[in-house]
Amino acid sequence: MGNKxxxxxxxxxxxxxxxxxxxxxxxVIWVGAHPPQDAHHHDDHHGEEHVGDxxxxxxxxxETPSDGHASVDAPFHTLPVADAxxxxxxxxxxxxxxxxxxxxxGDHGDGHxxxxxxxxxxxxxxxxxxxxxxIGYYIDALTVCMFAMVTLIASCIHFYAIGYMHxxxxxxDYVDHEVTMANGSHLHRPGRFHRFFQALSLFCFSMxxxxxxxxxxxxxxxxxxxxxxxxxxxxxxVERKSASTAANKAFIVNRVGDFGMIIGLMALWASLGTFQFxxxxxxxxxxxxxxxGNALVVPDGMVVASAREEVxxxxxxxxxxxxxxxxxxxxxxxxxxxxxxxxxGKKGGHGRWLLVVAGVGIxxxxxxxxxxxxxxxxxxxxxxxxxxxSALVHSATMVAAGVFLVGRFYPVFCPEVLFVIAIxxxxxxxxxxxxxxTATDIKRVLAYSTVSQLGYMMLSLGIGGWLAGxxxxxxxAFFKSLLFMCSGSVIHAVHTNEMTEMxxxxxxxxxxxxxxxxxxxxxxxxxxxxxxxxxxxxxNLGFSGYYSKDAIIEQAWSFWLANSAWGMFFxxxxxxxxxxTAFYMxxxxxxxxxxxxxxxxxxxxxxxxxxxxxxxxxxxxxxxxAVAWRPVEGMIGAIVAALIFIALYAKSGGTMGEDDHHxxxxxxxxxxxxxxxxxxxxxxxxxxxxxxxxxTLSNLLSQARPAGxxxxxxxxxxxxxxxxxxxxxxxxxxxxxxxLAFLTALAGFSLATVFYGLRKLDAEEARSAFAxxxxxxxxxxxxDELYQTIFVRPAHLIAGLISGFDRxxxxxxxxxxxxxxxxxxxxxxxxxxxxxxDGFVNGLASRTYRAGLSLRGVQTGRLRQYVxxxxxxxxxxxxxxxxxxxxxxxG
Numbered sequence: 073m074g075n076k077x078x079x080x081x082x083x084x085x086x087x088x089x090x091x092x093x094x095x096x097x098x099x100v101i102w103v104g105a106h107p108p109q110d111a112h113h114h115d116d117h118h119g120e121e122h123v124g125d126x127x128x129x130x131x132x133x134x135e136t137p138s139d140g141h142a143s144v145d146a147p148f149h150t151l152p153v154a155d156a157x158x159x160x161x162x163x164x165x166x167x168x169x170x171x172x173x174x175x176x177x178g179d180h181g182d183g184h185x186x187x188x189x190x191x192x193x194x195x196x197x198x199x200x201x202x203x204x205x206x207i208g209y210y211i212d213a214l215t216v217c218m219f220a221m222v223t224l225i226a227s228c229i230h231f232y233a234i235g236y237m238h239x240x241x242x243x244x245d246y247v248d249h250e251v252t253m254a255n256g257s258h259l260h261r262p263g264r265f266h267r268f269f270q271a272l273s274l275f276c277f278s279m280x281x282x283x284x285x286x287x288x289x290x291x292x293x294x295x296x297x298x299x300x301x302x303x304x305x306x307x308x309x310v311e312r313k314s315a316s317t318a319a320n321k322a323f324i325v326n327r328v329g330d331f332g333m334i335i336g337l338m339a340l341w342a343s344l345g346t347f348q349f350x351x352x353x354x355x356x357x358x359x360x361x362x363x364x365g366n367a368l369v370v371p372d373g374m375v376v377a378s379a380r381e382e383v384x385x386x387x388x389x390x391x392x393x394x395x396x397x398x399x400x401x402x403x404x405x406x407x408x409x410x411x412x413x414x415x416x417g418k419k420g421g422h423g424r425w426l427l428v429v430a431g432v433g434i435x436x437x438x439x440x441x442x443x444x445x446x447x448x449x450x451x452x453x454x455x456x457x458x459x460x461x462s463a464l465v466h467s468a469t470m471v472a473a474g475v476f477l478v479g480r481f482y483p484v485f486c487p488e489v490l491f492v493i494a495i496x497x498x499x500x501x502x503x504x505x506x507x508x509x510t511a512t513d514i515k516r517v518l519a520y521s522t523v524s525q526l527g528y529m530m531l532s533l534g535i536g537g538w539l540a541g542x543x544x545x546x547x548x549a550f551f552k553s554l555l556f557m558c559s560g561s562v563i564h565a566v567h568t569n570e571m572t573e574m575x576x577x578x579x580x581x582x583x584x585x586x587x588x589x590x591x592x593x594x595x596x597x598x599x600x601x602x603x604x605x606x607x608x609x610x611x612n613l614g615f616s617g618y619y620s621k622d623a624i625i626e627q628a629w630s631f632w633l634a635n636s637a638w639g640m641f642f643x644x645x646x647x648x649x650x651x652x653t654a655f656y657m658x659x660x661x662x663x664x665x666x667x668x669x670x671x672x673x674x675x676x677x678x679x680x681x682x683x684x685x686x687x688x689x690x691x692x693x694x695x696x697x698a699v700a701w702r703p704v705e706g707m708i709g710a711i712v713a714a715l716i717f718i719a720l721y722a723k724s725g726g727t728m729g730e731d732d733h734h735x736x737x738x739x740x741x742x743x744x745x746x747x748x749x750x751x752x753x754x755x756x757x758x759x760x761x762x763x764x765x766x767x768t769l770s771n772l773l774s775q776a777r778p779a780g781x782x783x784x785x786x787x788x789x790x791x792x793x794x795x796x797x798x799x800x801x802x803x804x805x806x807x808x809x810x811x812l813a814f815l816t817a818l819a820g821f822s823l824a825t826v827f828y829g830l831r832k833l834d835a836e837e838a839r840s841a842f843a844x845x846x847x848x849x850x851x852x853x854x855x856d857e858l859y860q861t862i863f864v865r866p867a868h869l870i871a872g873l874i875s876g877f878d879r880x881x882x883x884x885x886x887x888x889x890x891x892x893x894x895x896x897x898x899x900x901x902x903x904x905x906x907x908x909x910d911g912f913v914n915g916l917a918s919r920t921y922r923a924g925l926s927l928r929g930v931q932t933g934r935l936r937q938y939v940x941x942x943x944x945x946x947x948x949x950x951x952x953x954x955x956x957x958x959x960x961x962x963g
Contacts, residue, residue, distance in 0.1 A: 077240070077241055077263060077265040077266040078241055078265065080265070080266035080269055080270065081230075081233070081234055081237075081265055081266065081268075081269040082234075083269075084230060084269040084270070084272065084273045085227070085230040085231060085234065085269075087273065088223060088226050088227050088230050088273065088276055089227045089230070091219075091223045091226075091227075091276075091280075092220070092223035092224050092226070092227045095216075095219040095220045095222075095223045095224075096220050096224070098216055098219065098220075099216050099217065099219075099220045102213065102216045103767055103772070106188045106213070106775060107767070108213070108767055108768075108771035108772050108774065108775050109771060109774075186779065187212060187775065187776060187777065187778065187779050188212060188213070188775060189210065189211060189212040189350055189776075190209070190210075190211040190212075191208065191209060191210045191211070191286050191348075191349065191350035191351055191354070192208060192209060192286070193206040193207065193208040193209075193286070194206070194207045194208060194209070195207045197289075201345075202345060203341075203345045203346060203347070204347075205287075205289050205347060206287065206289075206347075207290060208285075208286030208287050208290065208348065209284050209285070209286040210284070210285065210286035210287075210349045210350050211284070212775070212776045213772050213773060213775035213776035214476075214479065214480070214542065214773060214776035215283055215284060215776075216772075217546065217769070217772055217773060217776075218283045218476065219280060219283060219284075221468060221546055221549055221550075222276065222279055222280060222283065222468045222469065222472075223276070223280070224695075225463075225464070225467055225468040225549055225550065225553045225692070226272075226276045226464060226468060226469075228553070228557075228688035228691055228692055229272075229460050229463050229464050229553065229557070229688070230269070230272065230460075231684055231687070231688050232460055232463070232557050232560070232684070232685050232688045232689075233268070233269070233272065233458070233460035234684055235681065235682050235684040235685040236458065236459060236460055236560055236564060236685060237265055237268055237458060237460070238265075239263070240263040240264050240265035240268060241263055241265045242263045244261075244262045244263075245260055246260070246261055246262065246263040246264075247259070247260055248260075248261065248309065248311060248312070250309065250312050251309075251311045251312055259311055261311070264308070267308075268305075268308060268458070271301055271304040271305050271308070272305065272460070272461070272464070274297070274301050275298065275301040275302070275305060275464065275469055275470075276464075276469065277297075278294050278297035278298045278301055278469075279294075279298055279468070279469040279470075279472075279473060281293075281294035281297070282294035282295060282297075282298060282473055282476070282477075283476065286348065286349055286350065287347040287348045287349060288337050288340065288341070288347040288349075288355075289347050291477070292333070292334075292337065295330070295333075295437070295441070295473065295477075296330070298441070298469065298470050298473055299322075299323065299326050299330075299441075299470075300323075302322055302323075302326075302454070302465060302470050303319050303320075303322060303323045304319075305457050305458070305461040305465070306318050306319040306322050306454045306456060306457040306461065306465075307319025307320075307456075307457070308457055308458055308461065309456070309457075309458075312456065314453075314456050315456040315457065317453070318450075318453040318454055318455075318456040318457070319456075319457075321449070321450045321453055322450040322451075322453070322454055325440060325447050325449060325450040326440040326441060326447075326450065327440075328440060328447060329436050329437050329438070329439050329440020329441065329447050330437050330440060331436070332432070332433045332435075332436025332437060332439075333433060333434055333436055333437025333438075333440075334433075334437075335429070335433040335436075336429070336430045336431065336432065336433020336434035336435075336436065336437070337430075337433070337434065339426060339429055339430035339433060340355060340430050340484070342377065343371070343373040343374040343376075343377040343423075343426060343430075344358055344371055344373045344374065345373060346358070349480070355483075355484055356483045356484070356778065356779075358371040358373070359371055359427070359483055359484050360483045360778070360779060360780040360781075362779075365780070366779040366780025367780055367783075368483075368486055368780065368785065369411075370411055370421060370422075370423040370424055370426075370427055371423070371427075372404070372407050374422075374423035374426045374427055374430075375407050375410050375411050375421070375422045375423040376403060376407065376410075376423075377423065377426060378410075378422040378423040378424075378425070378426050379410040379416075379422040379423070382406065382410055382422070383403055386399075386402050386403055386406060387399050387402075387403075389402075390402060410422040410423075411423060413788065419788075419789060420788045420789050421788075424486070424788060424789065425789075427484075427486050428486060428488045428489055428789070430484070431481075431484060431485045431486060431488075431489030432489055432492055434477070434481050434484070435478065435485075435489060435492065435493055435496075437474070437477070438474035438475070438477050438478050439474070439496060440474070441470060441471065441473050441474035441477075442471050442472075442473070442474025442475055442526045442529075442530070443471055443474075443500075443522070443523050443526060444474070444496050444497065444500045444523075444526065444527065444530060445496055445499045445500040445503060445527075446855075448500060448503075448504065448523050448855075449855055449856060449859065451466075451471065451519055451522065451523055452516050452519040452520060452523075452852075454519070455513070455515040455516055455519050455569075458560075459515070459556060459557070459559065459560025459563060459564075460557075460560065462515060462518075462519070462556050462560075463552075463553045463556035463557050463560065464553070466518065466519065466522040466552050466553070466556055467548070467549040467550070467552045467553035467556070468549045468553065471522060471526055472545060472549060474526070475526060475529045475530065475533070475541070475542075475545050476545065478493065478530065478533050478541075479533065479538065479541065479542050479545070482533070482538055482778050482781055483778040483779070483780060483781060486787075486788075487785050487786065487787040487788070487792065487794055488787050488788070488789050488790070490533070490534045490535070490536065490794060491534065491787065491790075491792065492534070493530050493533055493534035494530070494531055494533075494534025494535050494642060495534070496527075496530055496534075497526075497527045497528065497529070497530025497531035497532075497533070497534055498527065498531050498534075498641065498642055498645040499527070500523060500524070500526065500527030500530065501524050501527030501528050501530075501531055501645055501646070501649045502524075502527075502645050502648065502649060502652075503524075503527075503853060504520045504521070504523035504524035504527060505520070505521075505524040505649050505652040505653060505656070506652065506849055506853075507520045507849055507852050507853065508520035508521050508524065508652075508656040509652065509655065509656050509659070509849060510846060510849040510850045511656075512570055512571050512572050512663075513569045513570060513571070514559045514562060514563070514569055514570075514571050514574075514660060514664060515556070515559055515563070515569055516569075517571075517656060517657075517660045518552070518555050518556055518559060518660075521552070521555075521595065521653065521656065521657065522552060524649060524652075524653065525544070525548050525552070525595070525653075527649075528541075528544060528621070528624055528646070528649060529541045529542075529544050529545055529548070531624065531628070531642060531645065531646060532544065532623075532624040532627060532628075535627055535628060535631040535642055535794065536627060536631065536785075536794040536795060536796070536797055537623065537624055537627030537628075537797055537800070538777055538778075538781060538797065539623070539770065539773055539774055539777060539797055540620060540623035540624045540626070540627050540797070540800075541624070542773050542776075543619065543620040543623060543700065543769060543770055543773055544617075544620035544621065544623075544624060546620075546699065546700075546769060546773070547594070547616035547617050547619070547620045547696075547699060547700055547769075548595070548617070548620070550594075550616060550692055550695040550696045550699055551590075551591045551594035551595050551615075551616065551617060551692075551696035552591075552595070553692055554587060554588070554590070554591040554594075554689060554692040554693055554696050555588060555591040555592070555595070557685075557688065557689055557692070558584050558587055558588035558591060558689060559588075560685075561581065561584040561680075561681040561685055561686065561689070562574065562577065562581065562584060562664060564681055564685070565577070565580070565581060565584075565677075565678040565679055565680070565681065566671075566674040566675075566677070566678050567674070567677075568671075568674060571660065571663040571664055572663070572670060573670055573671040573674055574663060574664045574665075574669075574670060574671070574674070575663065575664070575665075575666070575667045575668060575669050575670040575671075575675070576665070576666070576667060576668055576669040576670075576675060577664055577665045577669075577675070577678055578665040578666065580675065580678040580679060580680065581665075581678065581679070581680045581681070582680070583680055583681075583686040583689065583690070584680065584681060584686060584689065585661075585664075585665040587686070587689040587690060587692075587693040588661060588664075588665070588689075589661055589665075590615070590693040590696055590697060591693065591696055592657040592658055592660070592661050593615050594615040594616050594617040594618075594696040594697065595617050595653060595657055596617065596650075596653060596654040596657055596658070596817050596820070596821060597614070597615070597617045597618045597621035597622060597650060597653075597654075597813055597817050598614055598615045598617070598618060598817070599612060599613060599614015599615060599618030599619075599622070599814070600612065600613050600614060601810055601811050601813075601814035601815075602807075602810075611702065611704055611705050611708065612705070612810075613705055613708055613712070615696065615697050616695070616696055616697060616698065616699045616700045616701075617696075618700075619700040619770070620700065621650060621813060622809065622810050622813045623800070624646055625643070625646050625647060625650065625809045625810075625812060625813045626800035626801065626805055626806055626809040626810070627797060627800045628642045628643040628645075628646040628647075628809075629643055629800065629805050629808065629809040629812075630795045630797075630799045630800035630805055631643070631794070631795060633795070633805070634784075634793045634794075634795045635792050635793060638792065647812055647813070647816045648816070650813055650816045650817050650820070651816035651817060651819050651820040652820060653817075653820065654816075654817040654818075654819075654820030654821045654824070655820035655821070655823050655824045656820075656824075657824075658820070658821050658824035658825065658828070658829070659824045659827070659828050662824060662825070662828035662829045663828055666828070666829055667828075667829075667831065690749070694749055694753065698753060699769055700768065700769050700770065701768070702768050707754050710751070710753040710754035711754065782796055782797065782798070783796050784796045784799075
């Protein structure tokens with residue numbers, strides 16, 4: 073489309089940038105209207121009220137009274153805590169209760185003020201009795217932060233894509249060198265620059281709609297829109313068989329997860345009769361009612377749906393004359409008894425399993441979208457799409473949607489569902505991390521890294537670390553989008569994805585190299601393992617991943633103290649995953665940018681990407697470092713960063729690693745930009761401090777934590793305790809967990825440096841020594857082969873058998889019937905139609921024709937003959953008339 077295609081891309085970029093500006097403005101307005109508290113100070117205070125000297129878990133489980141509602145006088149989150157000698161700290165519980173009696177309605181007993189949120193409806197689609205289907209919204213701090221994050225990253229990716237997809241502006245002569253025609257030539261087709269930005273814009277719209285959705289219907293509609301947009305974008309190069317297959321694979325695998333999601337949503341709808349999230353009749357209020365102190369309780373609708381036999385007995389006992397009001401009153405009176413496990417004689421009570429099924433069903437949809445085990449196989453293949461698509465899919469949109477939905481539905485998830493989430497996340501975390509170790513395709517390394525990091529988030533959410541998991545969602549979005557865009561910049565320069573053909577590109581591509589190094593350090597959780605004392609306060613300093621990943625490991629440590637067996641499993645996976653992450657990320661960086669070139673031809677033709685591609689990398693690298701900082705940490709970090717850049721500049725001889733060919737043009741550019749950014753961060757942090765105080769990402773997200781999910785909870789169907797998240801920030805856990813995270817990441821970094829940076833050890837020898845393990849990991853745990861064996865081949869076999877039966881049996885029957893019908897038709901045509909029908913018609917016509925020939929002789933055309941006939945006729949008529957006249961008179 074030429075200039076029109078370019079204008080389409082520019083329009084899409086302007087619109088998403090406008091959305092970003094408005095989203096950031098909304099965030100500022102939100103902070104002004106709802107100033108967040110210092111999450112760390114608040115959490116520490118809250119956590120101290122929930123843990124003994126050594127952080128032991130509660131000795132007793134909170135019991136719901138027989139009427140199904142917890143007492144409001146004693147806040148439900150205050151649980152008796154066992155001290156070192158096994159005695160309960162009842163005095164602490166009583167003091168906690170007294171401290172909350174004066175909070176009124178502003179506090180629901182979950183340790184923090186009521187969750188600020190806005191919910192409403194734009195339009196009602198239909199009314200079904202008391203239930204209705206509408207287009208609505210649900211806005212809280214999580215919604216506002218997600219809008220800002222998604223639009224900011226999408227804006228950077230749109231600018232980046234203008235440069236990356238520039239070849240698609242070639243009009244009607246775009247050459248796809250990856251597709252070879254039958255005659256040996258490459259495919260020539262029209263450019264699709266405009267179509268790419270059309271799908272990209274719809275993708276962003278769908279994600280924002282999903283974030284804003286206020287009910288299940290809107291959630292599912294935008295959920296499916298995200299899926300179909302990913303299908304279009306992954307299969308953008310539709311002529312490539314690999315891209316077409318990857319798009320189909322992503323679509324089909326996600327439908328498997330969505331099938332489970334539909335089951336969960338229908339379980340909620342059928343039992344609770346509502347699609348809404350918020351409000352007095354919304355899902356959150358029904359599962360965690362305010363009257364119950366926001367404690368989890370099986371809703372009445374689920375109890376009634378589960379206790380069908382008991383409900384029938386109650387209705388029958390009332391007799392045939394009972395009114396609807398009497399039946400409802402009798403059933404409602406028995407609901408507390410049916411809900412109680414002991415009174416009902418059913419483990420967990422009636423409705424508990426239905427709540428579990430609904431939660432697991434919803435999570436199944438999240439498993440598909442966020443590529444969790446066992447539905448993770450589609451995401452690495454999604455790399456067949458253009459790199460801007462990969463950057464958006466893996467950071468702020470599709471895969472983030474699954475984790476976001478778990479966070480949004482968190483009030484509905486009972487501890488049993490959280491355990492399933494934790495197990496799934498743990499397996500995914502470890503499995504994907506080990507596969508990334510052996511990958512040589514730079515985008516596939518990042519793809520499996522995404523799967524692993526999503527497992528981290530699910531693990532955190534599953535063990536009660538809602539804030540840690542959601543915070544990692546945000547930090548991961550920034551550094552993963554940065555990493556993917558850096559990989560695209562490298563691919564754009566060397567025209568290959570294989571790291572075995574790269575090496576030494578740091579001098580050719582300094583902007584890409586150093587911004588990607590920042591991304592690697594962020595995802596590895598680089599930071600100081602100790603606090604920096606400043607005045608009366610102390611501060612931690614690290615990259616964004618340091619704050620979120622450490623918080624996850626802290627929560628895993630706290631969970632271990634409460635549940636020794638499973639807790640150790642989760643903690644080991646979290647710590648081991650941190651080490652493996654650092655290893656494969658720095659392995660990727662060393663193989664790409666360090667050492668000698670592995671392919672001289674590609675190295676000679678490599679060059680830095682144009683400014684429209686590397687400038688978004690610089691912006692994202694700033695957020696990858698500082699998005700989780702406090703204002704004071706921002707000022708300290710800006711100073712430290714400036715000093716580091718000056719030192720690197722001096723050490724490199726004033727080139728910052730730039731290639732000599734470019735040195736004369738922009739030798740001071742890297743230092744100038746780095747110092748400018750450092751000064752800007754310092755000024756912003758300095759101005760932000762007096763305006764918004766200690767407003768940070770963590771504090772903002774803590775505002776959105778669902779009411780009732782903060783206190784310690786216990787499972788009902790099995791014995792396990794979910795410790796309150798603030799406990800993990802206490803002094804007996806935080807330093808140890810932080811040191812563990814630092815040491816594991818350092819171990820992974822050191823191992824990668826020894827093998828690929830300094831090359832003191834030969835990676836080939838290690839591969840040979842562990843050949844079976846290496847082969848196992850290279851083949852991705854044989855999951856594709858396993859699915860081929862278990863699902864694809866049997867499906868093809870069954871399809872082949874059905875197809876053969878269709879051809880040999882059904883088609884034979886149909887063909888035989890067709891032949892029989894044709895034979896009958898021929899016989900009918902020859903005898904019935906030919907002899908009878910046609911014979912009768914033809915015979916009648918023949919006789920008519922002969923009669924006509926006979927009568928034609930009368931018509932001679934002679935006037936005398938006609939006059940004679942007239943006269944004779946007249947005489948005959950007169951004779952007849954006379955005869956009849958005389959006969960009449962005679963009578």
